[in-house]
Amino acid sequence: MGTLSRKFRVSFLLFTFALACYAQPPAHDYSKDKARPVVDWARDGVVYEVWERAFSPAGDFNGVTARLDELKKTGVTILWLMPVNPIGEKGKKGSIGSPYAIRDYYGINPAYGTADDLKRLVKEAHARDMKVIVDVVFNHSAWDNKLVTEHPEFYHHDANGNITYPEDWSDVAWLDYSKPELRRYITDVMKYWVREYDLDGLRCDVAHMIPVDFWESARAELEQIKPNLFMLAEAEQPGLMVKAFDSDYAWDMMHAIDDAFQGKKPASVIRETWEKERARFPQGTLPMRMTDDHDESRAVVRMGWQGALAAQALVFTMDGIPLVYNGQEVCDSAESGAPALFEKVPITWGIGTRRPECARFYQKMIALRKENPALQRGQLTWLSNSDEIHVVSFMRSIGERMTAVVENTSSVSLTVSVRTIGLDSWHDATPDMSGGKDEPKSGDCGPLEKITLKPWQFKILTKCVTVTVN
Numbered sequence: 001m002g003t004l005s006r007k008f009r010v011s012f013l014l015f016t017f018a019l020a021c022y023a024q025p026p027a028h029d030y031s032k033d034k035a036r037p038v039v040d041w042a043r044d045g046v047v048y049e050v051w052e053r054a055f056s057p058a059g060d061f062n063g064v065t066a067r068l069d070e071l072k073k074t075g076v077t078i079l080w081l082m083p084v085n086p087i088g089e090k091g092k093k094g095s096i097g098s099p100y101a102i103r104d105y106y107g108i109n110p111a112y113g114t115a116d117d118l119k120r121l122v123k124e125a126h127a128r129d130m131k132v133i134v135d136v137v138f139n140h141s142a143w144d145n146k147l148v149t150e151h152p153e154f155y156h157h158d159a160n161g162n163i164t165y166p167e168d169w170s171d172v173a174w175l176d177y178s179k180p181e182l183r184r185y186i187t188d189v190m191k192y193w194v195r196e197y198d199l200d201g202l203r204c205d206v207a208h209m210i211p212v213d214f215w216e217s218a219r220a221e222l223e224q225i226k227p228n229l230f231m232l233a234e235a236e237q238p239g240l241m242v243k244a245f246d247s248d249y250a251w252d253m254m255h256a257i258d259d260a261f262q263g264k265k266p267a268s269v270i271r272e273t274w275e276k277e278r279a280r281f282p283q284g285t286l287p288m289r290m291t292d293d294h295d296e297s298r299a300v301v302r303m304g305w306q307g308a309l310a311a312q313a314l315v316f317t318m319d320g321i322p323l324v325y326n327g328q329e330v331c332d333s334a335e336s337g338a339p340a341l342f343e344k345v346p347i348t349w350g351i352g353t354r355r356p357e358c359a360r361f362y363q364k365m366i367a368l369r370k371e372n373p374a375l376q377r378g379q380l381t382w383l384s385n386s387d388e389i390h391v392v393s394f395m396r397s398i399g400e401r402m403t404a405v406v407e408n409t410s411s412v413s414l415t416v417s418v419r420t421i422g423l424d425s426w427h428d429a430t431p432d433m434s435g436g437k438d439e440p441k442s443g444d445c446g447p448l449e450k451i452t453l454k455p456w457q458f459k460i461l462t463k464c465v466t467v468t469v470n
Contacts, residue, residue, distance in 0.1 A: 030238035048076035075366030088142020094342025201230030208235035215244035364431035
């Protein structure tokens with residue numbers, strides 16, 4: 001009898017579980033939603049990530065302020081400062097520790113300077129028409145953050161009641177957003193930084209590990225202080241883009257570009273990844289496009305400097321908001337990910353003298369993007385070509401302005417034909433990277449039938465508009 005009862009209970013539980021699974025509503029299709037509108041200065045901007053510790057010999061805020069004119073010349077418009085808070089000592093990794101282990105949410109890292117130094121940096125950036133966003137870290141804190149002892153209930157605990165950490169990040173303690181008091185505390189921290197330092201927005205670390213409804217609620221309060229706020233999520237989660245965030249990370253696209261330019265996958269993987277992205281995310285989502293950041297080995301190491309520039313050309317010409325990670329503009333190869341994340345590894349700025357093509361590339365490509373509305377806001381349409389193993393091709397269009405981009409992702413020279421949807425009159429608008437005075441492109445307007453590309457070469461072509469005279 002007891003055995004029969006146990007069998008019945010097991011069968012009943014399995015049936016109940018299966019019924020519950022069957023009754024689950026289908027996953028929400030975010031592609032049917034519209035993404036929140038993005039402020040113009042962010043939609044048309046270029047983000048520049050600053051790793052304060054590595055950016056200058058001093059490794060502080062003043063070292064960044066001193067180079068604002070150079071950044072202005074490069075053309076970047078949004079400065080993203082990596083976390084500015086004091087770094088935890090307890091359980092730290094490396095000799096310095098991770099900037100993502102926050103010891104004091106209201107404090108300034110003394111190695112970077114003072115509160116006044118940061119305010120001066122923001123003020124001087126604003127004077128040059130640049131916006132400033134700061135990296136905030138709210139999924140976890142350092143073990144010696146006062147919240148650990150004053151509010152241990154703010155954290156996740158293991159089965160033994162000990163505060164635990166997320167993933168394999170043993171140098172940080174994991175915050176628990178099921179606690180309303182924690183939500184209030186963190187929201188107030190966000191409001192403090194935006195209000196006190198006149199910030200234009202926030203880059204939110206591992207945003208996908210924090211509930212969407214928290215971000216939506218916090219944003220509503222932040223907009224009472226600064227309506228034209230820009231919020232960037234370190235995430236690739238469609239639900240965050242409906243109300244909470246303006247932009248997120250296009251990680252899948254970064255990996256697709258990386259695979260194509262290293263010859264691991266055909267160039268067509270870039271288009272396939274974009275199509276999958278569009279099928280998942282709300283309409284109008286503007287992801288941040290990138291080939292490099294502080295978590296990656298440098299793009300020039302992965303792809304070579306020529307490949308890295310060609311890959312970055314995609315970032316500047318595709319839809320989305322482009323990212324430049326400090327040092328990319330001189331093709332610096334100094335490591336940024338672990339263990340360098342926990343040590344001081346300065347950017348080798350002097351290498352730019354050996355690769356002047358790099359600085360010219362960034363200045364001219366950013367300038368081209370700013371001058372060409374199709375590259376900023378145009379609809380992206382993929383163009384078929386005769387060698388989709390090695391070549392990626394697409395068009396950006398807004399009204400009558402049309403710009404085609406054709407890129408060789410390989411180390412071999414080739415000639416391709418590109419389907420032009422009946423548009424056969426184009427002008428070569430690819431910036432001259434030679435360092436000499438720009439010369440008018442030969443041939444002016446012509447058909448886009450056969451295009452010869454050297455290894456990692458890209459061409460940017462604008463449609464010639466015929467003017468009718470009555």
